[in-house]
Amino acid sequence: MKSFKKLSLVNRTEAPITAKMVKIEPFEVEQWMDKYEVTPGVLNIAETCAASISIDDLVALCEDPNIPHPINTRTKLTYGAIRGSPALRERLASLYSARVSSPLSAENILITPGAIAANFLLLYTLIGPGDHVICVHPTYQQLYSVPASLGAEISLWELRKEKNYVLDIEDLKPLVKDNTKLIIINNPNNPTGATIPKSVLQSLIDVAREKNITILSDEVYRPLFHGISPVDADFPPSLISMGYENTLITGSMSKAYSLAGIRLGWIASRSPSLISAVASARDYTTISVSQLDDAIATYALSQSVLHALLGRNIQLAKTNVALLSTFISSHSQICSWVKPNGGTTALVQFKKKGEVVDDVEFCIDLLEKTKVMFVPASRCFGEEFKGYVRIGFCCETQVLKEGLEKLGGYITENVA
Template sequence: MVKIEPFDVEQWMDKYETIPEVLNIAETCAASISIDDLVGLCEDPNVPHPLKTSTKLTYGAIRGSAALRERLATLYSARVSSPLSPENVLITPGAIAANFLLLYTLIGPGDHVVCMYPTYQQLYSVPKSLGADVSLWKLRREKKWIPDLDDLKALVNDKTKMIIINNPNNPTGATTPKSVLQALVEFAREKDIIILSDEVYRPLFHGVSPVDEDFPPSILSMGYSKTICTGSMSKAYSLAGIRIGWIASRDRSIIEEIAAARDYTTIAVSQLDDQVATYALSSSVMHALLGRNIKLAKTNFAILESFIDENRRVCSWVKPTGGTTALVKFENNGKPVDDVQFCIDVIEKTKVMFIPASKCFGPEFEGCVRIGFVSETEVLKEALLKLGEYVRANLS
């Protein structure tokens, strides 16, 4: 029997996010939008409505519609000499299904996997459940949560089949720079190791600019065929409710192997979800949607930064540069708080919800909480106002 570890972050969310009038700053999606909102962002009034209600609701295109895969392939073909083919993209029910499916297909007993840590628990718990030996490539606060290649090299052995990264990173909000990605790719190529990059928060960068020398591209643009990336419409695109994710790789054989395995799992995605995603990724909509979310991230980042500065006697952070999350450390009398009890007490007394890092990401992160700060701005403001009142009354 496969042993699955409890998925702590998801169980915490399930337990608390439905509390009436909760101020949810645990959510990791950029503030969600409706179909009406999406249509309102469209810059071309002649573009048809995303939902074609006359479509017969068959399984549809098993690998995802040609239009959706073409639009995703175009995104991964920017600024590279070799365009990505739509046949190298596979559509899945969210990135969580994408990650599970590819790990289920490619990893098994006897394999060794190295996974960036902290990160989304699925990325290291699923390989372990499949019988793989898993080593954690630990990020360090003193290095601003940027991975160290020497640490990685000490973990890799002759059985290492895959290196897993998450860029931008959840929960720290750190981005792995281009120079580190290049060194990682060169090392993996020498060892013939697959790199999986979970890029669900890409391209939501708010603290680093595309003109910066070290701006991180997608792993697929780094010139190594044995790279895989996963993504979704949930985080950077504000459309978690349509459950659309994807797997992309320049190695067609990897995609074909995963496509064969999916026959035992999800078969296809909803045609309606596919239509909405295709609309959102059209040139008439995507730029406005991402512009909205990057602006929201920058606005809210400044609000959270101001809160931390005002309460620096009890809280601190490494400023995130991408994604929607920040890892914030709270102290009381100079010692890390019990972050689990802290989160419970805050939600019971203020209705403000965030995630205890020691429970959901590892005991090394005692005293830290993960805040999802790209919610509606008014929600964040109200939550931080109440949290400020709480910490001034209870922490010293």
């Protein structure tokens, strides 16, 4: 963890310590989304959240009519509970305590304004100049650009299409150095939709434990699994349930729970010292999360709502990924993919006369002519993904159907 030299406010003879931050790179995927998702009439099949719902929709999912409405208009809007309400933290702790011998305490949960804040906060807390960080790639750019901006050396643990985007532990081992501080994974993965099998997670822990390396598992798309069953031997559990204390996981109400608008995420760890360090740094960024957001999240994670909400979204994912699979199969001379088994996103490659398309030009031209929006992978995830686009397939089914119909017409006229 970072250490800071405390300066005396009385004796100012010591020169202050200065730390140089490296310039942070533009956040390409967020800038692309911000620029184009406001296009009038856009058919947004680039969005990564399961189709969003309203408070009324959430209440309609509740199976117990006696549960109070999530918003109490008589509650005074103070800062509320600083680390998150006890009820919310207890419900999250319960989710991570299923089928484990040692239940997780609510004290091991820290509430944040979304997973993006959770990731930034813990990276800021843990990483500094001289540290080495290994990060899965491709993934959400924040996970490697932020530690680089903090002065860390970054090594990318590459997902490979020929291995169905499943991480290979043998690719990790030569990346580990004496100063490796953190290994970052994203499970399920954005943008591929691949999941990391349980056996690979165990091997990762074995490597990390040998050198006392902390692991950050960004689990923002968990538990949205649609191509793998909990009874499968390699179904991926949350990393926090696998017995390695030096683990941090982040999550959010945005993706699998359809509530991006409440801006609520969390950090969880079995290490009290890790949680304490992050909570201390959090004082500089967040006094507390909105009481309204906290209340809605608490309601959504109640036993009377949670199963219906996740059931809705898992079925939505299964329905929509089947539609996308059918489309790709029927245009197999032009597009190909590795079918995802978790999350809300997929990488799809497009070719024209046997050559990969310029995905940036392809996405812009498609948007201008049809209003269908994709994310160009070479711009947002690396040049090695030229010809690929990221599709977010968990929008409303009708939106996906209309988007694929227009995409099919565009392919016939411009690509085939």
